[in-house]
Amino acid sequence: MDVIIENLPLYWEGFLRTLFLSAVSGVIALVLGTLLAAARVSPVAALRGFSTVYVEVLRNTPLTIAFFFAAIVLPRLGVKFEQFEIAAIIALSTYTAAFIAEAVRSGVNSVPVGQAEAARSIGMGFGQVLSLIILPQALRTVIPPLINILIALVKNSSVAGAFFVLELFGYGRQLANANGDAVITVLLGTAFFYLLLTVPLGILASTVERKVAIAR
Amino acid sequence: MTTHVPGDALVSLNAVNKHYGQLHVLKDINLQVRKGEVVVVIGPSGSGKSTLCRAINRLETIEDGTISIDGKVLPEEGKALAQLRADVGMVFQSFNLFAHKTILENVTLGPIKVKGVSKGEADKDAMALLERVGVGHQAPKLPAQLSGGQQQRVAIARALAMKPKVMLFDEPTSALDPEMINEVLDVMVQLAKEGMTMIVVTHEMGFARKAADRVVFMADGQIVEDATPEEFFTNPKSDRAKDFLSKLLTH
Numbered sequence A: 001m002d003v004i005i006e007n008l009p010l011y012w013e014g015f016l017r018t019l020f021l022s023a024v025s026g027v028i029a030l031v032l033g034t035l036l037a038a039a040r041v042s043p044v045a046a047l048r049g050f051s052t053v054y055v056e057v058l059r060n061t062p063l064t065i066a067f068f069f070a071a072i073v074l075p076r077l078g079v080k081f082e083q084f085e086i087a088a089i090i091a092l093s094t095y096t097a098a099f100i101a102e103a104v105r106s107g108v109n110s111v112p113v114g115q116a117e118a119a120r121s122i123g124m125g126f127g128q129v130l131s132l133i134i135l136p137q138a139l140r141t142v143i144p145p146l147i148n149i150l151i152a153l154v155k156n157s158s159v160a161g162a163f164f165v166l167e168l169f170g171y172g173r174q175l176a177n178a179n180g181d182a183v184i185t186v187l188l189g190t191a192f193f194y195l196l197l198t199v200p201l202g203i204l205a206s207t208v209e210r211k212v213a214i215a216r
Numbered sequence B: 001m002t003t004h005v006p007g008d009a010l011v012s013l014n015a016v017n018k019h020y021g022q023l024h025v026l027k028d029i030n031l032q033v034r035k036g037e038v039v040v041v042i043g044p045s046g047s048g049k050s051t052l053c054r055a056i057n058r059l060e061t062i063e064d065g066t067i068s069i070d071g072k073v074l075p076e077e078g079k080a081l082a083q084l085r086a087d088v089g090m091v092f093q094s095f096n097l098f099a100h101k102t103i104l105e106n107v108t109l110g111p112i113k114v115k116g117v118s119k120g121e122a123d124k125d126a127m128a129l130l131e132r133v134g135v136g137h138q139a140p141k142l143p144a145q146l147s148g149g150q151q152q153r154v155a156i157a158r159a160l161a162m163k164p165k166v167m168l169f170d171e172p173t174s175a176l177d178p179e180m181i182n183e184v185l186d187v188m189v190q191l192a193k194e195g196m197t198m199i200v201v202t203h204e205m206g207f208a209r210k211a212a213d214r215v216v217f218m219a220d221g222q223i224v225e226d227a228t229p230e231e232f233f234t235n236p237k238s239d240r241a242k243d244f245l246s247k248l249l250t251h
Helices: A002-005 A010-042 A045-059 A063-076 A084-110 A114-121 A125-143 A145-163 A168-178 A180-212 B049-055 B079-087 B104-114 B119-132 B148-160 B179-192 B207-211 B229-234 B239-249
Strands: B009-020 B022-035 B038-044 B064-069 B088-091 B166-170 B197-201 B213-221 B222-227
Touching: A002 A010, A002 A180, A010 A084, A010 A145, A010 A168, A010 A180, A045 A084, A063 A084, A063 A145, A063 B148, A084 A125, A084 A145, A084 B239, A114 A125, A114 B079, A114 B148, A125 B009, A125 B038, A145 A168, A145 A180, A145 B104, A168 A180, A168 B222, B009 B049, B009 B197, B022 B049, B022 B197, B022 B222, B038 B049, B038 B148, B038 B207, B049 B166, B049 B197, B079 B088, B088 B148, B119 B148, B119 B239, B148 B166, B148 B179, B179 B197, B179 B207, B213 B229, B213 B239, B222 B229, B222 B239
Parallel strands: B038 B197, B038 B213, B088 B166, B166 B197
Antiparallel strands: B009 B022, B009 B064, B213 B222
């Protein structure tokens, strides 16, 4: 226990980094994923194709590869960042966006087709039908899977620890190395701080789900 | 092929054909509807009458022939199509009110977002329309809180809010409990009396007798008869229509 209490400031530092990484990547992934889902159902074949390829590639390859691309390949292509943290955000958000896109698309498919027909009948174009009628309903139905994806994102952000970003897992690893006699306690402490993020997300999911449910 | 539209035809279908795979659902349909006319389309299920109704605002595409509204041929896609649809009101069998919007918002959304009407003005017009169809006091509620009959009357108000040139009704009472059918039909009869151009697909023969200027009888994707209600109900010419009417009367 002592090792946790003594190192609380480090844990806290790592917790805040993880929170920051997850929050920024989560927001970007939500926006990007929704755009990808919109592209997937758009009447433009090129957009549909792009979205499909994007989702299939990122969803079906390991996150570590996304990290390698962002941290090592991108800089060689001339995209340089001051900190590895930016690379971590790029990798996490592009990877997570693929899952969000699939969840949102399933939500779009769950909205009865009559809703879109009614919207088209009063003269709305594709963009209006999607943004005013379909997405507001679709997003509400996919809140539980979206929160699942965000919980996975929080945990996935630990991969950044292996890419020189000192977040919760990175600090946990440092502490474990420095305290060879208390590795288990150190790891339990790390796990506790992850739970501090993910459990409230789960609770949030059920609260929000109940609040925004649409009666049909 | 010439696409001549008679001067007074508001809705004009010329040689329209459509298939669902092997099934030929619309066979060489020709139909002209004049301004102010109420045309009731009846026929057995699977006769293509709903498809016909939905094709008029291009919720169903057609393979050949032309459909024109007020002299303008229906565009294939995009802005022009959206603009034309704004002039064609549509009422669906399953109401299709926007489930996440209040009753008032359902009616004001089109005028505000499509026509650019100010919110204040749209609210005022919408309230007047909701009062007219008898659901004014339901304005702040969500669609699911209303009965089917009330929802369908809101759907009519939503379509009317766009000030359409013609109203299409696709079996507007088929999903309703019997005691709610009349409240919807009353609104429709009133609308017909006020001179609205209407194309109504329905099984309500009473409405056809009371409000229709013409009855169009469809079977197997074709228009079999096109007559006044009086003529059609008392003296149907085709065997198909006679058969259809005899089945109705036995119940």
